[in-house]
Amino acid sequence: MRDSQRVSQAWKSLQNFGYTPARASEEVARRSKAQSEEAGVCVAYLLSQDFADLARSRTDKEDPTFYDMKDTFFFGPKPIGQEQTCPRDGGAGCALIDTLVPAHRRRCTHFLSWTWGYTLSTVQDGLSTWTAIEGLAPSEVFLFMCFFVNNQYRILSGKQVSAAELEHTFEACLTRAGRMVALLDTWDNPRYLNRIWTIFEQHVALLKSVLVLLCLLLVLLVVVVAVVFVCCLLCCL
Template sequence: SSGNQPHFWKGEHLSIAAMQSSDFSFEVASTGWGRVRVRRDVEYQMTFPNGETRARKLKAGEIVEIATIIGIGIFGAIGSYEFKTTAQTVTIRWTGGEWTNMRVVPTDLMAGRVPLRPAEHEAHEEVKRLAKELEEAEQQISQENAFADAARKDFAEKDAARKAAEEEAQRRQKDANAAAQVVKQINLRCKACEARHRELQAALTKAQDVLAEATDKASAERAESGVSLHFLANEFVPELTRHFPGVDVANKTFSELADMLWDSSGQKFAHKTDFLGHASLVDPSDGEAGVSLTTAIWAKNSTNVDKANLFVSWTWQYKVGPLIEALVEHARRNGLAADSLFLWVCFFTNNQRTWLGRHQDGVAVFTANVAKAQRVVCVLDQYQDSLYFRRLWTLFEVFVACIVLNLKVDLAMMDDGRTQLADARMREIAHFLASIDITRARATFPSDEVAIWKQINDVYGGADMMTAKIKELLLKLLNELLLSM
């Protein structure tokens, strides 16, 4: 029949249920077998008594043979159907719709009690066994293929890693070879550098020797240098006035000026005054800042400094202006040009940074310098009660210059002293000379006193002999000065 109601065909040991007979046709082939021709593409699922299910697709016109020993599932055009069997019931589920239960005439087939023929049973079992073996074989093959794929992948990865390692090793070897070449070149350059270093070291040593010799020579020359009288007369006081504005520099004593320039109390350069660079220039003899005034003056204008040709014997208690005036007057009276007269004056020539608070042998230094000057001038502030005769150094200087070294010694006197001398009578001069006592003279540094007295007593016959010689010399010098006035 047709329509949507299910129809049942009964054959020997066969029962088939269908939803839409228009989708297929059924033909009984023999007892226990059926054949279905599909009129359109359908899908169906077969459920076996042991619970196993299998899904299939059929093309239009395809014929499928179905054994009656299992439930039969045939699918219509709308969706898929699932067939399950019990002893008397075929259950059909349409996945696109609802469940429909249909009762079927009990048969041995539906009860599952219809035995197969032995040959069929064996064939069926053999098919099942072979199918199972085939499935297991396929699974094993699949596993083996998976293992093989994994092995091939692992091999490929390891081979790639090996190749990468080989390439890295080759690269590192190449880098090592390049580094070895660089090291070789560096070693060669190092050898060349070592040779060059030896050459430079030898040259440096030689240069240091030359520098040391030049420094010693320069130090000796500086020790022998004198400052131009022209500079003292024309530039010294104006330069001081610029550095100390508002200060009457000309009426300052040299001791006071020393405090302004060096701090003669021992705290050198405490006032930070850099006069012509004397506090900032570096002394090559010791590499420290602070040079003599003569060196600073030379650095500004070398024509103002040259080898000393006149040693000045004087005292730091003299004032700046009167001392310079006395030296200018002395040059005028003796016909000496100021720009060719270079004076060795301890205040200027000695580096007071090293002399103030010194431990040098002043006696030895003085003796060497006065001998090189070849000429000495003694500067008196006045002839009576003169500061000159209170200082042990000045008396020792004039004694050594005239009596010991037999140098030419002149006498210069400041304006007040010349006035006194011009008005004095010979009796007064004689009385003045008689009052000179070298034992009452003093030096600024006790160590100088000790050294000078040692020379006087050990070398020059003692204080009495030295005093007599000085008085004799002064009488001669005063007479010469009076005659020139």
């Protein structure tokens, strides 16, 4: 079912409950805004061939970083969502999450702490390993992922969104999700620990008693297990 059909159904339902057209319009706008702001991107979509193909075709790279994707997703010849109305402020240009079909976006279940410097393969490998170990169905996990959820047309243009607003949005989303997934690219000097923002995210998670889950790449997990195994053997000697 398309978003337009969902809105039409919601509109009719509100009118059946005695809402005036003006009040119904306000309620639909309020709900659309909340759903956009509280949405998360589905892990199944992030792991899909469709997303991989989109990233590669847009960047013309086999394993692009999300910085590479940013340049072509939002500033390329055909910016994604640039002509679509934002349900949050009614202006032109929406968050990437708003362009996805409903199956790929729902209320977020986890907050992803990561960096745009990660490659496509790093994110896919890490999330695939994490969901498998945790016994989670990728189709049922929805991540607050800033690349998708924040309206990049407002942020990257340097207009309308202040640092204080971004911080407030981050804290609200983290608290609402209640669980943070920290994605590390390497064990030795990870990129994650070289960014002040990810350190700040960990600090806030600690202050708010938010559960933090570690997400490691499969090869990294194997190395960690091997090191622990060797240490145990040495202790037994």
